[in-house]
Amino acid sequence: xxxxxxxxxxxxxxxxxxxxxxxxxxxxxxxxxxxxxxxxxxxxxxxxxxxxxxxxxxxxxxxxxxxxxxxxxxxxxxxxxxxxxxxxxxxxxxxxxxxxxxxxxxxxxxxxxxxxxxxxxxxxxxxxxxxxxxxxxxxxxxxxxxxxxxxxxxxxxxxxxxxxxxxxxxxxxxxxxxxxxxxxxxxxxxxxxxxxxxxxxxxxxxxxxxxxxxxxxxxxxxxxxxxxxxxxxxxxxxxxxxxxxxxxxxxxxxxxxxxxxxxxxxxxxxxxxxxxxxxxxxxxxxxxxxxxxxxxxxxxxxxxxx
Amino acid sequence: xxxxxxxxxxxxxxxxxxxxxxxxxxxxxxxxxxxxxxxxxxxxxxxxxxxxxxxxxxxxxxxxxxxxxxxxxxxxxxxxxxxxxxxxxxxxxxxxxxxxxxxxxxxxxxxxxxxxxxxxxxxxxxxxxxxxxxxxxxxxxxxxxxxxxxxxxxxxxxxxxxxxxxxxxxxxxxxxxxxxxxxxxxxxxxxxxxxxxxxxxxxxxxxxxxxxxxxxxxxxxxxxxxxxxxxxxxxxxxxxxxxxxxx
Numbered sequence: 189x190x191x192x193x194x195x196x197x198x199x200x201x202x203x204x205x206x207x208x209x210x211x212x213x214x215x216x217x218x219x220x221x222x223x224x225x226x227x228x229x230x231x232x233x234x235x236x237x238x239x240x241x242x243x244x245x246x247x248x249x250x251x252x253x254x255x256x257x258x259x260x261x262x263x264x265x266x267x268x269x270x271x272x273x274x275x276x277x278x279x280x281x282x283x284x285x286x287x288x289x290x291x292x293x294x295x296x297x298x299x300x301x302x303x304x305x306x307x308x309x310x311x312x313x314x315x316x317x318x319x320x321x322x323x324x325x326x327x328x329x330x331x332x333x334x335x336x337x338x339x340x341x342x343x344x345x346x347x348x349x350x351x352x353x354x355x356x357x358x359x360x361x362x363x364x365x366x367x368x369x370x371x372x373x374x375x376x377x378x379x380x381x382x383x384x385x386x387x388x389x390x391x392x393x394x395x396x397x398x399x400x401x402x403x404x405x406x407x408x409x410x411x412x413x414x415x416x417x418x419x420x421x422x423x424x425x426x427x428x429x430x431x432x433x434x435x436x437x438x439x440x441x442x443x444x445x446x447x448x449x450x451x452x453x454x455x456x457x458x459x460x461x462x463x464x465x466x467x468x469x470x471x472x473x474x475x476x477x478x479x480x481x482x483x484x485x486x487x488x489x490x491x492x493x494x
Numbered sequence: 495x496x497x498x499x500x501x502x503x504x505x506x507x508x509x510x511x512x513x514x515x516x517x518x519x520x521x522x523x524x525x526x527x528x529x530x531x532x533x534x535x536x537x538x539x540x541x542x543x544x545x546x547x548x549x550x551x552x553x554x555x556x557x558x559x560x561x562x563x564x565x566x567x568x569x570x571x572x573x574x575x576x577x578x579x580x581x582x583x584x585x586x587x588x589x590x591x592x593x594x595x596x597x598x599x600x601x602x603x604x605x606x607x608x609x610x611x612x613x614x615x616x617x618x619x620x621x622x623x624x625x626x627x628x629x630x631x632x633x634x635x636x637x638x639x640x641x642x643x644x645x646x647x648x649x650x651x652x653x654x655x656x657x658x659x660x661x662x663x664x665x666x667x668x669x670x671x672x673x674x675x676x677x678x679x680x681x682x683x684x685x686x687x688x689x690x691x692x693x694x695x696x697x698x699x700x701x702x703x704x705x706x707x708x709x710x711x712x713x714x715x716x717x718x719x720x721x722x723x724x725x726x727x728x729x730x731x732x733x734x735x736x737x738x739x740x741x
Contacts, residue, residue: 191632391610
């Protein structure tokens with residue numbers, strides 16, 4: 189078995205060396221295709237991470253109507269705390285709201301000169317339990333809040349969360365449609381490259397048939413060739429993506445082109461590279477595609493002649 | 495996949511276990527009412543019946559288009575006969591479902607007019623190839639290559655490129671490759687067709703020596719002068735039919 193594997197690997201490398209340019213072209217095309225696919229994967233992965241991180245921060249803010257007495261606040265707090273899915277409720281008075289605004293404006297807080305604190309509505313900041321941080325649960329809580337006559341307006345960032353979710357779904361669909369086209373492209377290119385290899389090795393293959401080589405002995409090196417093309421191409425794609433991610437995105441784009449407010453928006457949300465298990469899956473996927481292309485070519489062109 | 499020890503050492507036992515009809519005849523080759531007609535309706539062989547005994551040296555002769563090459567191709571399963579039964583080395587190759595052609599070919603050596611050597615390899619590498627594809631270890635390969643090159647008188651040329659050899663030397667390499675696995679049967683399709691007289695004599699000398707060691711040899715040729723020089727059996731073909739048989 190060891191001898192067979194050594195022979196197979198040696199022949200696979202010999203075949204590739206004998207057709208270096210077509211093989212390098214195939215590896216480059218596989219690399220570019222998998223780079224595009226992996227980029228989509230990486231973006232989708234980070235978008236999903238952002239969404240999860242923001243979901244952690246989701247709060248419902250229920251603004252109270254003007255003129256609600258302070259004595260009613262305690263009762264409202266108790267009522268809201270009893271809603272299913274509510275983890276904590278915090279009352280923010282008009283004065284608290286004004287102080288928060290002054291803090292946010294920093295040295296520009298003099299813009300608030302002349303504005304009475306009472307102009308800002310009081311509100312309840314409602315933090316949800318982890319399992320209830322989804323659109324359906326939020327809507328349920330909001331329905332209950334709307335039934336309270338003291339509550340005026342309710343905000344939870346619904347527009348951008350739903351838009352963002354739609355964006356993520358669209359992104360994933362695009363990724364898989366593109367992935368399907370890339371998949372067909374990779375199989376096609378490895379099929380064609382292997383056809384060239386088989387053609388250039390026609391004489392040797394014929395002699396192997398004559399000498400009594402078994403079909404697997406003849407075909408397996410070509411399968412290995414497809415696997416190597418997939419492995420090297422996809423491996424290079426991942427390495428290049430890694431370089432782009434760390435060297436370009438994190439150190440150049442983020443630090444040079446992102447505004448302070450956007451940085452704050454992203455604060456606590458790391459921009460990650462693909463996790464190891466996803467990298468392994470992508471590489472295995474590339475190898476499988478390379479194998480299928482070479483398998484199809486060898487079935488077509490290496491039929492064991494009688 | 496790979497090399498099962500049984501496959502390498504005894505193809506007959508392997509084939510028998512796979513359900514192929516194997517019998518141990520005195521005749522190395524037996525053709526019974528064999529015909530070959532191509533889809534274009536050209537009849538290459540027509541109702542040929544012949545036997546070649548184990549250890550025999552037989553010339554198959556006839557003009558171009560007489561069916562010599564077709565007959566040989568049927569013997570090593572490069573063609574299937576349209577009708578008839580063929581038994582080679584005890585293996586019924588016309589049996590329905592017989593597919594392990596590569597096993598059959600390991601029981602024979604085949605030599606061609608155009609040598610069919612790998613031009614980008616050395617002499618030693620060409621012969622080693624025949625051993626590698628049949629699962630021999632590197633140690634065995636080195637030993638057997640050296641032995642066979644001694645037998646054909648090319649031991650000094652082991653590291654030389656095939657392209658640096660004369661036609662006669664290349665044919666000797668082809669014969670060495672055909673014999674390196676010690677097959678009991680050698681099929682030679684016009685092996686001296688591209689050689690001049692002295693080289694032809696060299697090649698026939700090697701084959702004669704093989705014959706004396708017990709190898710069955712089937713040698714196709716259209717060269718009537720050649721067959722008259724040697725006291726071996728001659729089978730004549732004309733237009734795909736066997737016309738006479740002289741021993």
